[in-house]
Amino acid sequence: MTDEKRIERLSAMLKRRGIVLPAFEIYGGVSGLIDYGPVGASIRRRVIQNWIEHWTINGDIVEIDSPTITPENVLVASGHVGEFNDLMTQCENCSSAFRADQLVEGFHPNPDTLDSEEIDGILSSEKISCPNCEKSQWTLSKPMNLMFGTKIGAMKSSRQAYMRPETAQGMFMLYPSLYRHFRQKLPFGAIQTGKGYRNEISPRQGMIRLREFNMAELEYFIDPENPPLVDLSMNTEKISLIPDPNGNKHKEIKMTFQDAIDNNVIKDSTVGLFLSKTWDFLVRVGINPSKIRFRQHESNEMAHYAEDCWDCEILGEHGWIECVGIANRTCHDLLSHEKHSNSSSLRAWREFEEVKVENREILSPKTSVLGPMFRARAGLVLAALENLSQLPDNLPFKLELSDGTNVEITEEMVEKKMVHNSIAGEWFTPHVIEPAFGIDRIIWHILDHAYEETEKEGENYNLLKLKESVAPADVIVLPLFEKDGMGMAARKLNSEINQINGIKCLIDSSKSIGRRYARADEIGVPWAITVDHQSLEDNTVTIRRRDDQKQIRAEIDELLILINSNMISTLF
RNA sequence: GCGCCUGUAGUGAAGGGGUUAUCACCUGAGGUUUCCAACCUCAUGUCCCGGGUUCAAAUCCCGGCGGGCGCACCA
Numbered sequence: 001m002t003d004e005k006r007i008e009r010l011s012a013m014l015k016r017r018g019i020v021l022p023a024f025e026i027y028g029g030v031s032g033l034i035d036y037g038p039v040g041a042s043i044r045r046r047v048i049q050n051w052i053e054h055w056t057i058n059g060d061i062v063e064i065d066s067p068t069i070t071p072e073n074v075l076v077a078s079g080h081v082g083e084f085n086d087l088m089t090q091c092e093n094c095s096s097a098f099r100a101d102q103l104v105e106g107f108h109p110n111p112d113t114l115d116s117e118e119i120d121g122i123l124s125s126e127k128i129s130c131p132n133c134e135k136s137q138w139t140l141s142k143p144m145n146l147m148f149g150t151k152i153g154a155m156k157s158s159r160q161a162y163m164r165p166e167t168a169q170g171m172f173m174l175y176p177s178l179y180r181h182f183r184q185k186l187p188f189g190a191i192q193t194g195k196g197y198r199n200e201i202s203p204r205q206g207m208i209r210l211r212e213f214n215m216a217e218l219e220y221f222i223d224p225e226n227p228p229l230v231d232l233s234m235n236t237e238k239i240s241l242i243p244d245p246n247g248n249k250h251k252e253i254k255m256t257f258q259d260a261i262d263n264n265v266i267k268d269s270t271v272g273l274f275l276s277k278t279w280d281f282l283v284r285v286g287i288n289p290s291k292i293r294f295r296q297h298e299s300n301e302m303a304h305y306a307e308d309c310w311d312c313e314i315l316g317e318h319g320w321i322e323c324v325g326i327a328n329r330t331c332h333d334l335l336s337h338e339k340h341s342n343s344s345s346l347r348a349w350r351e352f353e354e355v356k357v358e359n360r361e362i363l364s365p366k367t368s369v370l371g372p373m374f375r376a377r378a379g380l381v382l383a384a385l386e387n388l389s390q391l392p393d394n395l396p397f398k399l400e401l402s403d404g405t406n407v408e409i410t411e412e413m414v415e416k417k418m419v420h421n422s423i424a425g426e427w428f429t430p431h432v433i434e435p436a437f438g439i440d441r442i443i444w445h446i447l448d449h450a451y452e453e454t455e456k457e458g459e460n461y462n463l464l465k466l467k468e469s470v471a472p473a474d475v476i477v478l479p480l481f482e483k484d485g486m487g488m489a490a491r492k493l494n495s496e497i498n499q500i501n502g503i504k505c506l507i508d509s510s511k512s513i514g515r516r517y518a519r520a521d522e523i524g525v526p527w528a529i530t531v532d533h534q535s536l537e538d539n540t541v542t543i544r545r546r547d548d549q550k551q552i553r554a555e556i557d558e559l560l561i562l563i564n565s566n567m568i569s570t571l572f
Numbered sequence: 573g574c575g576c577c578u579g580u581a582g583u584g585a586a587g588g589g590g591u592u593a594u595c596a597c598c599u600g601a602g603g604u605u606u607c608c609a610a611c612c613u614c615a616u617g618u619c620c621c622g623g624g625u626u627c628a629a630a631u632c633c634c635g636g637c638g639g640g641c642g643c644a645c646c647a
Binding site for chain 1: 573574582583584598599600605606607608609610611620621636637638639640641644645646647
């Protein structure tokens with residue numbers, strides 16, 4: 001499956017053509033950081049643009065944008081600081097790495113409160129052995145924090161912060177604003193695209209594990225008791241699913257999304273909805289559908305916040321790679337942020353189908369009497385009256401106050417009343433379904449699946465069969481020759497096409513026409529327009545299709561209309 | 573972080589203690605050319621970084637950085 005030579009040739013091409021390159025290369029490069037070059041940046045932008053349009057088209061999801069620098073308390077509440085500060089130690093014999101606090105469990109009541117010196121002490125004094133090789137030689141334990149730390153502000157007043165390890169927290173921070181924006185009605189969602197940061201121990205495999213990466217995340221807030229209706233019967237494609245890895249040992253099955261929901265393979269229908277929409281997106285940007293599968297997380301690899309989680313994996317030269325994670329985070333995040341921030345605005349209101357009416361008899365205080373009578377203690381009396389669980393049979397009676405003293409309540413002080421309390425609904429913490437996309441990984445697989453090595457007249461010939469929606473340019477204009485006014489006509493046409501909104505046109509006039517076709521093919525430009533001698537006479541040009549090199553002739557005016565409406569393919 | 577392998581123009585490679593480091597493709601200029609990496613002339617551009625050994629280091633040694641693979645890690 002892994003063809004290292006093909007990876008090398010593809011990587012060399014990506015570098016040579018300015019698509020994806022190592023970052024900071026003149027200073028030796030930095031592992032886990034990459035650049036998108038002049039061609040790659042266009043591809044990246046279009047993939048992200050497609051992603052945003054894919055989710056916002058129905059109007060129930062909006063785009064937001066929040067800071068990458070995140071104060072520490074936000075990430076304490078989300079669990080990232082705790083999860084990321086574990087002490088790690090390594091066996092000097094077999095190099096296995098372990099969480100130090102887990103090794104000393106049983107030798108200390110609260111191992112996660114220990115600092116590294118204490119934990120090293122226990123490791124050696126108790127001669128704790130390596131679970132792998134049973135030797136007892138440990139390296140000094142070190143905190144492993146996978147977040148990039150930074151400070152907000154300078155000197156004494158500075159505040160600990162981290163570069164965000166995910167964009168999701170930004171959506172949770174904006175929940176109150178989103179709730180108002182959507183007129184206080186669930187379900188709704190928010191998306192955000194942007195950079196995320198994880199200080200990986202060993203970034204590997206080119207674009208697959210990066211330290212700074214492009215993420216695209218959606219948080220979809222739902223009422224767990226009234227989840228959105230899901231009907232996926234339109235999609236009849238059979239999808240590869242690997243459910244319940246703890247049960248039947250990773251058995252891959254193929255069924256439609258609707259069947260998977262109906263048969264409880266996918267337990268949460270909202271999760272199923274997003275699996276399906278994820279599949280649609282990936283196919284739309286050029287991922288080969290036969291190289292997509294969904295795998296349910298095993299319980300032990302589930303993130304600390306997730307209840308049910310499916311990975312979308314894509315097959316490429318690096319094997320099956322997790323490119324999208326779809327998790328039911330339940331109410332974990334919003335609830336935790338409410339607790340840590342003391343805010344009460346991370347909720348939603350659920351109206352009951354019928355208003356619950358509660359009739360209750362109370363002793364309504366006459367404050368004009370109670371006030372002068374009890375003075376400073378009047379407040380306590382009022383509270384005690386309100387909290388009475390059972391009304392006294394007769395008046396006067398003795399009322400116990402919260403300070404332990406008793407007062408006598410007489411008929412003049414209160415009035416027996418019936419109150420009618422109607423309860424229309426209740427506050428609850430919404431659940432959230434989160435599809436999280438690794439954009440760089442997806443771009444890698446788009447390139448991988450689009451990269452085709454062929455032969456042309458005995459020569460190696462490579463091209464990127466990118467979908468039009470993610471190609472770095474829509475068309476390229478090529479004058480057959482620079483002379484006789486063809487170059488001039490080509491430049492005029494190029495600028496005319498570039499004036500069309502959303503259309504990007506390139507122009508190339510150096511070297512032979514064959515070489516220029518080859519260059520355009522290699523960066524995946526789907527259409528090449530050639531200006532030749534005939535063009536100067538009758539205002540026609542030839543249009544060449546990248547994928548089969550077929551050419552047809554058309555009038556420039558007609559062509560401009562077709563480009564504008566994204567319909568060039570109808571010419572063929 | 574550990575182990576093994578590795579680093580030479582934009583890309584891919586050859587070579588290697590001693591004159592000016594080699595080749596192909598690519599890129600640029602000019603010429604030629606009536607549609608698929610053609611041809612001719614010319615040109616730009618390279619030994620990852622630092623230290624050591626040596627009369628002399630791109631070459632040998634050490635360290636760093638980068639890359640590949642395996643182990644571990646990947647909330």
